[in-house]
Amino acid sequence: MKIFGPLYERALKWASHERAPTYLTVLSFIEAIIFPVMPEVMLAPMCVAQPKRGWWFATLSLAGSLAGALVGYALGHFAFEAVKPLLAAMGMLPAIESGIAVVQEKMAESPWAVFTFLVLGGFMPIPMKVFTWASGIVGVPMLQYVLSMIIGRGKRVYLLAAVIRIGGPRAELALRRWIEPLGWVATGLVVLLVGVLVWRAKFA
Template identity: 80%
Template sequence: MKIFGPLYERTLAWAAHRHAPAYLTGLSFVEAIIFPVMPEVMLAPMCVAQPKRAFWFATLSLIGSMAGALVGYALGHYAFEALKPMFAALGMLDNIEAGIATVQAKVAESPWAVFTFLVIGGFMPIPMKVFTWASGIVGVPMLQYVLSMLIGRGKRVFLLALVIRIGGPRAEAALRRYIEPLGWIATAVVVAGIGWLWWHAQSGA
């Protein structure tokens, strides 16, 4: 059953829209708070369509993600208890609570221990919202939080832009050819990453 190929083709059409940069920024913002689709899904075809603007698109995505990270932190800090029923209904509560337990353990070590953990977490395809909400709930120091989000998310979007900028049509052809297995591999990695967070939280309890 092919899922990711048709989705990729549809996203290419969205990426060609004249308002695509605004959509990308908005998607990056909302994804950092609650939306389940990672902005790289839109960023990649936009970079493929206009490789000379790849770094500009990555910058827009990073700006949106950082704004969303601040909102997610504030919501986690001030509104988590009130929003617990919503997260439970969306099936996100267990993942967020696992992230909370892990971040709490790192904060107990030192502010820079949690910084290192969040930077490493940014290299994993775990939804950003898990870390933004957990950090706000726990009260991660703002300096370490902002720097870790900037490095973690910036690395992902600029590395993707660089690969496509260098690869050009070859990168697009390779992405189109292998999109189906890559999509399933990414899905498996996300599941494994969430499982790792849960296991780490349980072992530290």
């Protein structure tokens, strides 16, 4: 069953639209809160089409992600209990609760331990929304939270823009070819990580 390929093809259509920069920003914003498709699948073909504007596209994606991260934090902090049934129906609740356990563990060490974890988490194949909601629920200090979101997501989008600029169309073709297996591998890693976190929360 192919899931990530069709999603990628849809993102490619968005990328060719004249309002693609707006779509990218909105996609980045929504992905940080609830949407399952990472904005990189739209950022990559946009960087291929206009490599000289790749840094600008990456900046737009980062700005959208940061705005979404603030909304996700606020929702987690103020509305988590109210939206728990919705998150459970969408299958997001186990991952968020596991994220809460890890963020709480890091908070017990220090706010900067949380900062380091979130920075590293921004480069993992884990949906950003897990971290944004969990951080709001736990109450991660805003300074460490915002800095970690900027660095964690920023290094992803700017690295992608740099790879596309250097690799050119071949990089985008490779992404198209491998998007399906990469998507399933990333999903498997997320499921594995969630399982480990749940096991640790229950038996640690």
